[in-house]
Amino acid sequence: MMFNLEKNKPEAAQLHVAPVDSPDNIRSLCAFLDLVGSCSGPDAGVHLIRNTCGGHLTMTSDSGRLFASLSLSRQILKLIVSSAQGHLREYGDGGKFLSFACLSLIKSTVQLPGEFTNRRAFCALNEQFVKLLSKYLNSQECSVIVNADLSNIQVLLAYTKSMLLARPLLNLVDTECNKICELIVKCFVESIPEPQQYPVREHADGIFIVGCPFEHSRGSRLLKGLLLEHPELPCVKGETGFNLMTADIASKNTEGNVSVLNKGIKVVLVTCSMSGDLEDIVSAAYEVTAEQAASVEALAIDKWAHFCEKLAQNQIGLLLCQKVIHPRLKILLKSKNVMAVDRLGSAVIPYIRDLTGAQPVVSVIADPALRGLQALSLGFGM
DSSP: OBOOOOOOOOOOOOOOOOOTTSHHHHHHHHHHHHHHHHTOSTTOOOEEEEETTEEEEEEEOOHHHHHHHOOOOOHHHHHHHHHHHHHHHHHSSOHHHHHHHHHHHHHHHHTSOTTOOOHHHHHHHHHHHHHHHHHHHTSTTOSSOOOOOTTOHHHHHHHHHHHHHTOGGGOOOHHHHHHHHHHHHHHHHHTSOOTTOSSOOOSOOSOOOOOOTTOOGGGOOOOSSOOOOOTTOTTTTTOSOOOOOOEEEEEEOTTSOEEEEEEEOEEEEEOSOBSSOOTTOOSOOOOOBHHHHHHHHHHHHHHHHHHHHHHHHTTEEEEEESSOBOHHHHHHHHHTTOEEEOOOOSTTHHHHHHHHOOBOBOOTTTOTTOTTOBOOBOOOOO
């Protein structure tokens, strides 16, 4: 059996030109404007989105998921959606408003009577109108601006409730909405770092929310630390207990000086796959037999086994892997009293880095001497 990898030959580029005021473009603009407008505002509707060939079904009114689930063929719509997605990446909100404003301006311009054909003049006028609006909204005379006192808990609760009420799919009653708002505000207030606090949150940009299927929203609660899903936990399987390797760990005080050693659990974070598939060599093109492919996988597993031995020598108690860990490596780690948690996903990695202070190990091949291995204490209680 032979494996032969070849790059697909690029097809010749084709250029399609269509005027903005063509009937097809106008119909597409009007349809997209109705779609965005119908899921905006306090009475927003929920849309079911699926392509014409079937497949995945998306039900949402959120601009981020709405734009990501659309399959657009019109270049003018792709440009507007791309601009709205860039706005969302920068500010995190206002995607539907931006797209609605752009679509309304374009529609009002292309549907002008025939005698008004100087669209360049209308573009210049629109730019001047936008400048006037921005100047008015940023001025003290603006009547729609409300000064928010973030030191007032009631203002934070009102702001959080307005965000939840704009999500019709949540279907929350007042008591459930108030409880979730209190939890979110409490978590936000407790996560604000004090002056000169160590460690400072550097990577996570929000509150980590874990969804529990088949649980009612009334059971929502706030937990200290970070909650990770780990079905292979020994106590879940019915075992009476397990031991984690502890070590002497030097901690830093607020001045940055090293304090006395304390007993704790060392943590190592791995962001690459530990399944033996050699994903580090992503740009290589090679041709191997089935036996050679098996030997390459065995070589990668041996590299990771040596890595696990190093973990035991460095008194690591907990291994957190973003992707998959090979079963052979799990058995080896368990024999060394090192708990291994895999399949974490990329969303939780910034929170783990802030909680533990660990620098991710991105490759066992590029760093065979484990120079990038840094593990700090993790508050771990059972």
